[in-house]
Amino acid sequence: MTELLIDGSIVALYFAAMVGVGYWGYRQSESLDDYFVAGRNIPLWMYIPVMSAVILGGASTVGGGGLGYEHGVSGAWLTIWLGVGVAVIGVLISTDLANLEAYTIGDILERRFDKYSGTVGAAIAGVYALTIAITQIISIATALTALFAIDMTTTIITAGVIVVVYTALGGMLSVTITDFVQWFIMTIGIFLLALPLGLVEVGGVSGLSAELEPSYFSPTGIGVSTVVSYFLLYCLGIMIGQDIWQRVFTADSPETARIGNIATGAYAIFYGIATAVLGMIALLLFPGLDNPDLALPMMVLEVIPVGLSGLILAGFISAMMSTADSALLASSTLFTNDVYKRFVDDDASDEKYTLISRLLILVLGAGATATAVWIGDVVNALTLAYNLLVGSIFVPIFGAFFWKGATWQGAISSIVVSNVAVVGSMALYGFGSDLPIVTGLGVSLVCFVVVSFLTGPPSGREDTEWMDTEATDHFD
Numbered sequence: 001m002t003e004l005l006i007d008g009s010i011v012a013l014y015f016a017a018m019v020g021v022g023y024w025g026y027r028q029s030e031s032l033d034d035y036f037v038a039g040r041n042i043p044l045w046m047y048i049p050v051m052s053a054v055i056l057g058g059a060s061t062v063g064g065g066g067l068g069y070e071h072g073v074s075g076a077w078l079t080i081w082l083g084v085g086v087a088v089i090g091v092l093i094s095t096d097l098a099n100l101e102a103y104t105i106g107d108i109l110e111r112r113f114d115k116y117s118g119t120v121g122a123a124i125a126g127v128y129a130l131t132i133a134i135t136q137i138i139s140i141a142t143a144l145t146a147l148f149a150i151d152m153t154t155t156i157i158t159a160g161v162i163v164v165v166y167t168a169l170g171g172m173l174s175v176t177i178t179d180f181v182q183w184f185i186m187t188i189g190i191f192l193l194a195l196p197l198g199l200v201e202v203g204g205v206s207g208l209s210a211e212l213e214p215s216y217f218s219p220t221g222i223g224v225s226t227v228v229s230y231f232l233l234y235c236l237g238i239m240i241g242q243d244i245w246q247r248v249f250t251a252d253s254p255e256t257a258r259i260g261n262i263a264t265g266a267y268a269i270f271y272g273i274a275t276a277v278l279g280m281i282a283l284l285l286f287p288g289l290d291n292p293d294l295a296l297p298m299m300v301l302e303v304i305p306v307g308l309s310g311l312i313l314a315g316f317i318s319a320m321m322s323t324a325d326s327a328l329l330a331s332s333t334l335f336t337n338d339v340y341k342r343f344v345d346d347d348a349s350d351e352k353y354t355l356i357s358r359l360l361i362l363v364l365g366a367g368a369t370a371t372a373v374w375i376g377d378v379v380n381a382l383t384l385a386y387n388l389l390v391g392s393i394f395v396p397i398f399g400a401f402f403w404k405g406a407t408w409q410g411a412i413s414s415i416v417v418s419n420v421a422v423v424g425s426m427a428l429y430g431f432g433s434d435l436p437i438v439t440g441l442g443v444s445l446v447c448f449v450v451v452s453f454l455t456g457p458p459s460g461r462e463d464t465e466w467m468d469t470e471a472t473d474h475f476d
Contacts, residue, residue, distance in 0.1 A: 009310070010310030011144075011310055011313060011314050014317070015162050017181075018162060018166050018178050018321065019162060019165055021166060021170065021177050021178050021181075022165060022166025022167065022168075022169035023166075023170070024177070028170070028173050032350040032353055032354060034171070034172070034173055035170075035171035035172060035173070035354045036171065036172055036246070036333050036357070037103065037172055037246065038172040038173050038175075038176045039173075039250075040101065040249065040250060040251070041250075042176060042251055042252055043252050043256065044252075044256045044260055046176070047247075047257075047260040048260050048263045048264055049180050049184070050176050050179040050250075050322075051086065051244075051247050051260055051261065051264040052183055052267050053179035053182050053318075053319070053323070053326075054179065054322060054323060054326045055083070055086055055238060055244065055264065055323070056079065056082070056186070056268060056271055056319050056322075057135075057136050057320050057322065057323025057324065058135055058139025058319070058320040058323065059135065060078065060082065060268070060272060060319065061190075061275055061296070061320065062142060062143065062293050062316060062320070063078065063139070064076065064078060064079050064275035064276055064279070065275045065276070065279040065282065065293070065295050066279060066293040066295055066296075067222070067276060067279065067292075068275060068276030068277060068278060068279020068280050068282075068283075068295075069282050069289070070279075070292050071216070071221050071222040072212065072215065072216025072217060072218065072276065073216065073218070073219065073221070073273065073277065073280070074219055074220060074222035074276070075222060075275075075276040075279060076273045076275070077222060077226070077230050078230050078234055078272065079268055079272025079275065080268070080272045080273075081230050081231050081234045081235035081238075082234050082235070082272075083264070083265040083266065083267070083268025083271075083272065084235050084265060084269075085234065085236065085237070085238035085239045085265075086238060086239075086244065086261050086265045087262045087264070087265025088235075089244065089248070089261050090258050090260070090261025090262040090265065091258070091261075091262065092401075093398075094251075094254065094258045094260075095254040095255075095257065095258055096401060097245060097249065098248060098249070098251050098256075099254055101249070102249060103246070103249065103333060104122055104125075104242060104245070104246070104333055104334050104337050104338055105122060105240065105242050105245055105334070105393070106118035106119060106121055106125070106334060106338030107338070108400060109122075109393075109396065109411065110338075112400040112406075113396070113400065113406070113407070113408035113411040114408040114411075115342055116408075116412055117396065117408055117411040117412045117415060118342075119339060119342060119343075120412065120416065121392075121393045121396070121415055122242075122335075122337075122338030122339065123334075123335075123338075123339070124388050124389055124392055124415075125241070125393065126330075126331045126334035126335050128241070128385040128386070128388065128389040129241070129242050129330040129334065130327070130328070130331040130364055130367075131384075132241075132243065132323065132324075132327035132385070133163075133328045133331065133364075133368045136163075136321070136324030136327065137156055137159050137160050137163065137324055137368060137369060137372045138156065139293075140159035140317050140320045140324070141156040141158075141159050142293055142294065142297070143317050144158065144159065152373075153373050156369060156372045156373050159321075159324075159369075160366075160368065160369030160372065161369070162321075163321055163324045163325055163365065164328065164361060164362060164365030164366070164369070166178065166325070167325045167328050167361055167365070168358045168361040168365070171329060171354070171358075172250060172329060175325045175326055175329055178321070178325060179322040179326070182322040183318075185311070185318045186316070186318045186319040186322075188311070189312040189313075189314070189316065189318075190271065190274050190312075191274060193308055193311070193312050194296075194299075194300060194304065195277065195278060197303065197304055198281040198282075198303065201281065201285065202281050202284050202285070208277075208280055208281065208284070211284050212280060212284070225434070232434060232437050232438070233386040233390065233437065236390045236394055237389055237390050239394070240389060240393060240394055240397050240398075241330075241389070242330040242331070242334055243323075243329075243330040246326070246329070246330050246333060248261070275296070278296055278299065279292070279295050279296065282295035282298065282299040283295070285298075285302065285303065286298055286299065286302075296316065297313060297316065300312045301313070328365055329361065331360075331364055332357045332358075332364055333357060335364075336353060336357040336360055337353075340353075340360075341353065383431045384426065386437070387422050387436045387437045387440060388423075388440075390441065391418050391419075391422040391436065391439070391440020391441055391443075392415050392418045392419045392440060392444060393415055393444075394441065395414055395418075395441065395444040395445050395448050396410075396411040396414050396415060396444070399411070403452075405452055405453070406448065406452050407451070407452045407456065409452070409455040410447065410448045410450075410452030411448065413451045414445075414451070417444075417447045418440045418441075418443045418444035418447065421439050421440050421443040421444075422436050422437070422439065422440035425439040425440070
């Protein structure tokens with residue numbers, strides 16, 4: 001009982017601090033730039049931790065540990081591909097993104113093509129971001145259930161309310177500060193406490209090697225097909241995630257965005273390997289778990305000294321909260337900027353847009369929390385979101401940057417037709433198949449190229465000219 005009180009108090013104080021930071025952000029947010037992109041002035045020393053916190057959430061921490069529990073070191077591939085995707089953004093387009101001074105993916109599509117491409121693309125990206133928030137709320141609830149031994153419904157509601165409150169209050173300013181703190185807690189928890197203490201508990205790396213089958217140390221133990229699936233879903237998906245791009249827009253310079261993304265990618269690779277090894281340690285300590293996702297929380301509570309275990313568990317929760325808040329803000333930003341502003345009120349004040357975004361966070365957050373309570377497991381929903389995101393808008397987004405002959409007709413047809421192809425393929429082949437995302441990418445590419453050739457290049461526009469112009473509505 002004493003252990004529960006100490007560890008629980010640490011986690012409760014952490015939650016209270018996050019809400020306090022949210023209130024601070026509320027007092028400091030003076031403009032739309034502050035609320036959506038933290039004033040576009042985040043320096044490199046802060047950018048790397050906060051971008052790392054965005055991409056490393058429940059899937060990388062609790063989920064990565066579960067994959068390590070089931071498959072060994074190859075369970076790290078999910079997180080490794082996330083890191084590779086962010087690094088590729090740094091190499092290919094982060095400089096252009098930072099220079100565009102946009103808010104959303106929809107801004108980019110509208111500026112390069114038309115507002116309808118921007119709106120449809122933003123809607124898909126918004127649903128994806130909201131689904132990410134749902135998965136993180138469930139992951140936080142899983143960790144809280146392991147700590148407090150109370151039902152999932154209660155912990156889901158608790159987690160949802162806390163994330164929604166501090167995100168709605170302070171926007172990106174709050175998210176940046178909380179993510180910065182969360183990165184330190186999760187880094188200390190994983191690399192300085194859980195990993196070394198866990199290895200001591202099982203006799204080090206030699207102890208793992210002696211007790212586990214060789215397949216647990218194979219980089220392809222999870223299966224080559226699964227590695228490829230993770231690449232298609234997570235590497236390509238993270239490259240066009242609004243939560244990632246919105247963080248790029250906060251950088252104080254193109255150089256910060258480029259170097260920061262590459263460094264974040266390297267950090268994520270080490271993080272993925274560490275959580276997979278922790279899952280392997282948990283397998284020796286708790287064989288036969290029905291839910292592998294409980295492996296890391298259980299290991300922490302059993303083998304780490306009281307007090308420190310609360311800190312490490314707070315680190316796990318930090319990783320999930322940092323992704324949940326960014327995803328929720330990303331979804332609200334997309335619907336505010338690319339739906340409300342375009343079609344409802346395109347001449348409102350910054351104060352009104354900020355208010356609308358706050359209200360949307362409350363509404364979307366309530367919906368995400370209710371959905372988490374309803375389904376409890378969002379694997380299928382997450383797969384659907386990634387399939388639609390990558391299969392429908394990956395090609396037109398990167399085509400916007402790298403093909404001057406692309407047209408708005410090619411973009412909108414690519415998005416709409418590939419959406420139909422992805423949904424139809426999932427109905428035919430199921431959620432577990434790679435064919436929907438492959439089909440979506442293929443159909444999207446063919447439509448984008450063929451229709452762009454048939455409609456001709458954009459009249460009087462060079463391949464980089466759009467980056468220096470205001471968004472153009474080609475339907476006018």
